[in-house]
Amino acid sequence: xxxxxxGRTLPATRSPPxxxxxxxxxxTLSTSSDRLWSSLMTLAKIGATPxxxxxxxxxxxxxxxxxxxxxxxxxxxxxxxxxDAIGNVYAIRPGTDPxxxxxxxxxxxxxxxxxxxxxxxxxVLAGLEIVRTLNDAGIATTRPIAVAIWTNEExxxxxxxxxxxxxxxxxxTAEHCRAQKDADGITVGEALASIGADGTDPMPxxxxxFEAHIEQGPxxxxxxxxxxxxxxxxxxxxxxxxxxxxDAHAGPTPLEMRRDALLAASRLVVAVREVAQAHPHYARGTxxxxxxxxxxxxxxxxxxxxxxxxxxxxxxxxxxMADAVREAASRIAAxxxxxxxxxxxxxxxxxxxxxxLVGAIESTAQAFGYPARRLxxxxxxxxxxxxxxxxxxxxxxxxxxxxxxxxxxxxxxxxLHAGTNVMLHAVLARANR
Amino acid sequence: xxxxxxGRTLPATRSPPxxxxxxxxxxTLSTSSDRLWSSLMTLAKIGATPxxxxxxxxxxxxxxxxxxxxxxxxxxxxxxxxxDAIGNVYAIRPGTDPxxxxxxxxxxxxxxxxxxxxxxxxxVLAGLEIVRTLNDAGIATTRPIAVAIWTNEExxxxxxxxxxxxxxxxxxTAEHCRAQKDADGITVGEALASIGADGTDPMPxxxxxFEAHIEQGPxxxxxxxxxxxxxxxxxxxxxxxxxxxxDAHAGPTPLEMRRDALLAASRLVVAVREVAQAHPHYARGTxxxxxxxxxxxxxxxxxxxxxxxxxxxxxxxxxxMADAVREAASRIAAxxxxxxxxxxxxxxxxxxxxxxLVGAIESTAQAFGYPARRLxxxxxxxxxxxxxxxxxxxxxxxxxxxxxxxxxxxxxxxxLHAGTNVMLHAVLARANR
Numbered sequence: 001x002x003x004x005x006x007g008r009t010l011p012a013t014r015s016p017p018x019x020x021x022x023x024x025x026x027x028t029l030s031t032s033s034d035r036l037w038s039s040l041m042t043l044a045k046i047g048a049t050p051x052x053x054x055x056x057x058x059x060x061x062x063x064x065x066x067x068x069x070x071x072x073x074x075x076x077x078x079x080x081x082x083x084d085a086i087g088n089v090y091a092i093r094p095g096t097d098p099x100x101x102x103x104x105x106x107x108x109x110x111x112x113x114x115x116x117x118x119x120x121x122x123x124v125l126a127g128l129e130i131v132r133t134l135n136d137a138g139i140a141t142t143r144p145i146a147v148a149i150w151t152n153e154e155x156x157x158x159x160x161x162x163x164x165x166x167x168x169x170x171x172x173t174a175e176h177c178r179a180q181k182d183a184d185g186i187t188v189g190e191a192l193a194s195i196g197a198d199g200t201d202p203m204p205x206x207x208x209x210f211e212a213h214i215e216q217g218p219x220x221x222x223x224x225x226x227x228x229x230x231x232x233x234x235x236x237x238x239x240x241x242x243x244x245x246x247d248a249h250a251g252p253t254p255l256e257m258r259r260d261a262l263l264a265a266s267r268l269v270v271a272v273r274e275v276a277q278a279h280p281h282y283a284r285g286t287x288x289x290x291x292x293x294x295x296x297x298x299x300x301x302x303x304x305x306x307x308x309x310x311x312x313x314x315x316x317x318x319x320x321m322a323d324a325v326r327e328a329a330s331r332i333a334a335x336x337x338x339x340x341x342x343x344x345x346x347x348x349x350x351x352x353x354x355x356x357l358v359g360a361i362e363s364t365a366q367a368f369g370y371p372a373r374r375l376x377x378x379x380x381x382x383x384x385x386x387x388x389x390x391x392x393x394x395x396x397x398x399x400x401x402x403x404x405x406x407x408x409x410x411x412x413x414x415x416l417h418a419g420t421n422v423m424l425h426a427v428l429a430r431a432n433r
Numbered sequence: 434x435x436x437x438x439x440g441r442t443l444p445a446t447r448s449p450p451x452x453x454x455x456x457x458x459x460x461t462l463s464t465s466s467d468r469l470w471s472s473l474m475t476l477a478k479i480g481a482t483p484x485x486x487x488x489x490x491x492x493x494x495x496x497x498x499x500x501x502x503x504x505x506x507x508x509x510x511x512x513x514x515x516x517d518a519i520g521n522v523y524a525i526r527p528g529t530d531p532x533x534x535x536x537x538x539x540x541x542x543x544x545x546x547x548x549x550x551x552x553x554x555x556x557v558l559a560g561l562e563i564v565r566t567l568n569d570a571g572i573a574t575t576r577p578i579a580v581a582i583w584t585n586e587e588x589x590x591x592x593x594x595x596x597x598x599x600x601x602x603x604x605x606t607a608e609h610c611r612a613q614k615d616a617d618g619i620t621v622g623e624a625l626a627s628i629g630a631d632g633t634d635p636m637p638x639x640x641x642x643f644e645a646h647i648e649q650g651p652x653x654x655x656x657x658x659x660x661x662x663x664x665x666x667x668x669x670x671x672x673x674x675x676x677x678x679x680d681a682h683a684g685p686t687p688l689e690m691r692r693d694a695l696l697a698a699s700r701l702v703v704a705v706r707e708v709a710q711a712h713p714h715y716a717r718g719t720x721x722x723x724x725x726x727x728x729x730x731x732x733x734x735x736x737x738x739x740x741x742x743x744x745x746x747x748x749x750x751x752x753x754m755a756d757a758v759r760e761a762a763s764r765i766a767a768x769x770x771x772x773x774x775x776x777x778x779x780x781x782x783x784x785x786x787x788x789x790l791v792g793a794i795e796s797t798a799q800a801f802g803y804p805a806r807r808l809x810x811x812x813x814x815x816x817x818x819x820x821x822x823x824x825x826x827x828x829x830x831x832x833x834x835x836x837x838x839x840x841x842x843x844x845x846x847x848x849l850h851a852g853t854n855v856m857l858h859a860v861l862a863r864a865n866r
Contacts, residue, residue, distance in 0.1 A: 217685025234684060238730065248835060250719035250742050251667060251811025252650025255709055257835075262720055263706055266699035273696055276688055286683035287695055289730045290723070297671065297722045297740035307730035309683050378684025402681060402690075 029137055031424055033417035036129045040416070043069060043109065043125065044117035053407025054117055058110035058152035058163075059087065059188065064195030066109045067149060070124060074147060077131045083199025085174040087151035087192045088164040090203060093131050095144040095431065101207035101390075103141075103431040105130065105423060106148030107382060108164070113156055116409020118214045118399065118416070124149055126212040126420040133424060141431035143207055150382040151197070157182045158191075165382035168203055169389050208357060208430050209392040211383040212419045214411050218402030219375055226418045227365040227372035228396025231358050233384045234282055234311035234376050235318045235350030241268070241329070245338040247294060247302035258300055262292055264336040265304035271328035272308055279321050282376040284311040308342075313350050313376045351384045354391030360426040361395055367425070370418050395419045395426075462570055464857055466850035469562045473849070476502060476542065476558065477550035486840025487550055491543035491585035491596075492520065492621065497628030499542045500582060503557060507580060510564045516632025518607040520584035520625045521597040523636055526564050528577040528864065534640035534823075536574075536864040538563065538856060539581030540815060541597070546589055549842020551647045551832065551849075557582055559645040559853040566857060574864035576640055583815040584630070590615045591624075598815035601636055602822055641790060641863050642825040644816040645852045647844050651835030652808055659851045660798040660805035661829025664791050666817045667715055667744035667809050668751045668783030674701070674762070678771040680727060680735030691733055695725055697769040698737035704761035705741055712754050715809040717744040741775075746783050746809045784817045787824030790859065794828055797858040803851050828852045828859075 046066045047056035056062045071081050071089060079091035092102060107123025127147035134145065150168070155161025158180050160172065167174050178189035192198040215221075220228050245259035269287045276285030289307040308325060312318035326342060333340040358374075365372040375396065377384075383394050397419035400410035479499045480489035489495045504514050504522060512524035525535060540556025560580035567578070583601070588594025591613050593605065600607050611622035625631040648654075653661050678692030702720045709718030722740040741758060745751035759775060766773040791807075798805040808829065810817075816825050830852035833843035 215685060216682055217687075218681070218690050219685070219687060222690065236684075248651070249649055249812060249837065250717060250721055251669075251744060251813075252648060252652070253717075253811065253835065254650075254652060254715070255706070255717065257651050257655065260706075260719075262723060263702060266702035266720075269696060269699035270703065273688070273693075282687070284683060284686075284688065286693075286731070286733055287699075288683055288725075288732045288734060289728050290695060290725045290734075291728075292721075292723045295722050295724075298719070298742055299721045300719055301721060309731055311684060378686065379682060380684075402686065404682065 029133070029424065031129045031133045031417060031420045033413055035132065036125060036416060036420055037413045039073065039125045039128060040117060040121060043121055047111065049114065049407050051407040053409065054111045054115050055113055056109070056111045056115070057113065057157045058154060059157065059191035059195060059197065061195060063110050064197065067195070067197060070109060070128065070149060073128055074131070077128065077135060079131065079147065082201035083197055084201055084203045085199060086164050086167045086177055087197035087199065088168060088203055089149040091147045093134070093145040095141050097142050098144070100143040101205055102144035102146035103427050104146035104148055104206040104209045105211065105427060106150060106209070107211050107213060108150045108153035110152055110154050112154050112405045114407050116404060116406060118409055118411045119216065119404050120153055122214060122411070122416060123212045126423055129420050130424045130427060141428065143431040145427065145431060146206065153382055158188050162380055162382055162385055165385035169385035171385055206386070206390045208354070209383060209386045209390055210357070210395065210423050210427055211381060212395045212397070212423050213381060214399035214404060214409070215396040215402065216379055216399060216404035220396060220398035221400070221402060223373060224371060225373045226370045226397065226415050227422055229358060229362045229365065229372055229374045230377050230394035230396055231353055231374050232313040232376045233351040233381065234284065234313050234378050235315055236346060236348040237310045237318060237322050237344060238346035239308040240343045240345050241306045241308055242341045243268070243304040243306070243338055245302050245336070248300045250298040250300055253300060259337045260300050261304040261338055262301040264332050264338045264340065265290065265306055267332045267336070268306070268329055268340070271332065272325055275321050275324045275328065276310070278324070279312065279317050281312050281314040281317045283317065283321060284378060285309070285321065311378060315350050318350065348380065351387050353387060353393040357391050357393035357426065357430070360429055361393055361422055364422045364425045368418070368421060370422065395423050462566070462857070464562045464566045464850060464853040466846055468565065469558060469849060469853055470846045472506070472558045472561060473550060473554060476554055480544065482547065482840050484840040486842065487544045487548050488546055489542070489544045489548070490546065490590045491587060492590065492624035492628060492630065494628060496543050497630065500628070500630060503542060503561065503582065506561055507564070510561065510568060512564065512580065515634035516630055517634055517636045518632060519597050519600040519610055520630035520632065521601060521636055522582040524580045526567070526578040528574050530575050531577070533576040534638055535577035535579035536860050537579035537581055537639040537642045538644065538860060539583060539642070540644050540646060541583045541586035543585055543587050545587050545838045547840050549837060549839060551842055551844045552649065552837050553586055555647060555844070555849060556645045559856055562853050563857045563860060574861065576864040578860065578864060579639065586815055591621050595813055595815055595818055598818035602818035604818055639819070639823045641787070642816060642819045642823055643790070643828065643856050643860055644814060644825070645828045645830070645856050646814060647832035647837060647842070648829040648835065649812055649832060649837035653829060653831035654833070654835060656806065657804060658806045659803045659830065659848050660855055662791060662795045662798065662805055662807045663810050663827035663829055664786055664807050665746040665809045666784040666814065667717065667746050667811050668748055669779060669781040670743045670751060670755050670777060671779035672741040673776045673778050674739045674741055675774045676701070676737040676739070676771055678735050678769070681733045683731040683733055686733060692770045693733050694737040694771055695734040697765050697771045697773065698723065698739055700765045700769070701739070701762055701773070704765065705758055708754050708757040708761065709743070711757070712745065712750050714745050714747040714750045716750065716754060717811060718742070718754065744811060748783050751783065781813065784820050786820060786826040790824050790826035790863070793859040793862055794826055794855055797855045801851070801854060803855065828856050
């Protein structure tokens with residue numbers, strides 16, 4: 001990030017046309033780009049890596065330090081802060097109707113082992129920045145405003161991933177998750193206690209939930225968009241595949257006598273792409289992992305293991321993709337005289353975000369004049385679980401070259417600022433509804 | 434190998450029809466199946482593995498023991514034995530014309546790390562069995578008969594492979610090979626000396642060379658043939674290929690923005706097969722080795738390394754195959770927005786064996802009534818180098834399920850016997866020419 005780009009101001013900060021979408025507060029109300037950036041960079045020092053990334057695994061001492069820093073900021077901003085039995089943190093800025101369910105924002109502050117400065121952290125600190133902005137402007141909301149920090153979204157030290165939001169949504173119990181162990185045999189319960197995140201406060205139900213996040217993909221940057229209006233999260237079906245043929249010497253074995261597991265696996269890789277291309281609704285099909293045995297240059301491979309990852313925004317279309325891949329595998333197995341076994345290992349149904357909230361984000365982005373487009377989240381996020389409990393939606397901003405889960409993950413302060421502004425006004429509209 | 438199958442007699446031992454191919458000696462002259470089998474099993478005890486195979490790496494103490502056993506047998510059979518500077522052993526049974534170049538047979542007695550009892554050993558011991566048979570029948574030949582043991586055919590401890598026959602043929606010098614080191618830093622020269630195989634005798638030039646070998650492939654067994662008349666050895670071109678795209682998260686990255694190195698590599702694997710299928714002359718095309726990076730199930734692979742092994746009996750056709758693969762790679766790289774680099778690492782030109790010797794093997798097999806077919810050797814053999822110095826040919830016999838370079842390598846004593854009989858009469862015809 002150059003100083004020049006950090007200082008750049010988007011044309012989008014102009015006042016919105018009055019007729020377009022009347023905002024409930026002065027449209028010029030804007031968060032502070034510098035303060036948000038300062039918060040992000042201060043938090044990124046905890047667990048900073050030499051290459052400019054962050055390594056702050058869930059429920060480690062560093063995660064405890066990161067949480068303490070953010071909790072301190074939230075308290076300074078006048079919020080009450082509580083922690084539940086899986087370590088989820090929620091900060092409340094009171095509303096004028098204390099009985100109303102809060103409008104919440106949030107994300108996570110744990111990172112990948114070689115993670116970046118923005119994944120998760122942005123969503124939490126955008127929430128903090130919005131609370132600070134409301135405070136500075138002296139704006140009271142009808143409903144309380146909440147900021148949530150979800151425990152262990154990344155799932156690299158403890159499984160399952162998206163643990164905290166999953167417990168909140170009832171996908172699994174706190175008891176089950178607290179018993180999970182890391183590679184050293186330390187349980188989640190023990191790790192929570194060791195960093196003082198072992199709470200007993202019940203998490204409140206939300207009126208609505210917004211999550212700002214870097215896109216972790218290339219679409220916005222390539223198309224010159226600043227705001228991604230996330231209308232859905234793709235459903236996922238993952239499969240483990242084993243192709244079994246027969247090892248044989250590459251020289252003496254004629255083509256017609258071969259049972260080449262890699263040839264069949266390669267045809268399947270191509271078929272997965274063709275199936276994805278033939279289906280609508282943000283279809284994705286990926287083979288990311290492939291292991292050849294015996295993997296010797298003059299031996300026809302007798303066995304290949306591979307993964308298949310299918311994604312789609314529509315459940316029925318995702319099912320149809322899985323059927324089409326199975327049909328292709330059967331055809332290839334027969335043609336190449338190999339066996340192909342396919343076992344499903346993961347199934348997340350698609351998540352359609354709340355149309356009213358999605359529309360609010362869209363009209364707010366439009367009102368600001370930020371270049372925006374609708375898209376689907378290809379990856380999982382806490383918002384996908386939270387959406388099972390209340391209306392939810394997400395705001396994406398570009399990340400450099402689409403790179404995430406990497407120390408070189410980067411984002412433009414002007415884009416982070418724009419996303420925070422959009423979420424500010426969408427939250428305000430909802431909180432004063 | 435069951436006792437039943439060991440005792441089985443092929444219908445092929447009937448006398449040949451007189452008009453078919455008049456043999457220069459009584460057609461009923463036959464080698465001893467039991468004696469050949471006994472030699473093979475005795476040699477196989479040296480370096481025997483628990484699973485029934487043999488581990489007798491080149492120029493180890495065990496290789497020295499194996500050589501000493503066979504040399505002792507050859508001396509007992511009346512041969513003079515000499516050793517050259519790369520450890521090649523040659524035993525001479527004198528002819529009536531001592532100035533004539535010998536008709537030679539041979540192969541190797543070193544094995545793969547998890548090798549079998551027949552690969553190489555059969556060719557040497559078939560030669561020994563033929564000498565013994567001539568002795569028993571009191572048959573003198575015009576030309577001397579030679580049996581060669583070539584050093585380090587397998588090339589697993591020391592490179593290059595087919596070292597001894599390669600030096601004999603002038604493919605590389607003895608000095609170069611003697612300086613090569615194994616993984617422990619021991620040179621070939623040191624290893625030769627340590628087992629007493631460090632000779633100074635010059636290897637004589639041959640009139641002709643025959644090598645009997647297990648097929649190491651499935652063709653003869655599948656077709657119910659007993660004798661493979663080897664008319665050529667396939668030329669080989671090996672390539673190292675690197676496909677470079679871009680790592681990206683499988684969820685957020687739309688299909689049209691991907692640079693999927695595994696998808697492109699898979700298309701190339703399929704293209705290699707298609708190129709081989711489209712060409713004549715025993716064409717083979719194999720991708721045996723493929724490494725995916727980062728090889729994570731939800732990451733689009735940014736890099737794939739793979740090997741390509743092309744083989745053909747005809748040099749121009751082999752060149753055309755290489756051109757076709759390069760063209761396919763260029764097309765795929767453009768279509769999938771990746772780079773594909775292709776570097777040739779190995780080039781063996783095809784070897785056409787001597788038509789007269791091949792014809793002699795064919796007519797002899799026909800005279801015995803052994804089911805036979807012409808084929809190409811897909812793998813390299815000492816005979817391929819020796820063929821650079823004199824007329825040469827090979828006799829193949831089936832091996833069980835085509836499996837070789839494996840402890841479970843197996844062959845039928847009746848087939849080994851048939852191959853030895855065919856070589857006996859082909860050698861006799863040449864030696865009395």
